[in-house]
Amino acid sequence: MLEGYEGFLPRNVYDVEKVPEIKKLDRDTQTSLLPDLLVFTQDMNWPVAPGILEILLTFPEEIVPHVQDVLSSNDDNWKWFLLHFLVINLPVESKVQFKDYLSKVAENPTKMELAEELDEIAKGILATLSL
Structure with missing residues (x-):
């Protein structure tokens, strides 16, 4: 996790209130959060997952290496x-x-x-x- 970015991330899988806040962040900050946001897609049944997925889909190129890391796990x-x-x-x-x-x-x-x-x-x- 990037130093100083913890406050932008959901605190847990139920923290859906964070999603609109993340969407308001500038694109560079959102890009920095991608690896940490991806963690919230480990189970799409988690309440926060659909909102995080929506954000991730707005970064189709930037998300590729992070997804490849998971696919190699x-x-x-x-x-x-x-x-x-x-x-x-x-x-x-x-x-x-x-x-x-x-x-x-x-x-x-x-x-x-x-x-x-x-x-x-x-x-x-x-x-x-x-x-």
Whole structure:
């Protein structure tokens, strides 16, 4: 977490009052918060998650490396939420940056990726790239 930015972030997964405040911040400050905001998408059932997702989708290029970090982790449940709610809704120019990951999961999923049905959503996203 960036020093001095803690006050801008939701205090917990129920802190939906922070979302409108974050939306009012200047774009540079919002960009600095992206990695920390992404954490609130670990479960889209959390009350704060839909509002945070809305903010993240306004940064289609800037969010890519942070999402790639999660996709290279072992948190298959978080990957499911990111693919189903964030990546699929990004513009093609951003989605295409996940092509290698999506192709790997679609063609050769691990047991856990199969259990989370990541191969199916990966195939669906790949189809939207119309390559």
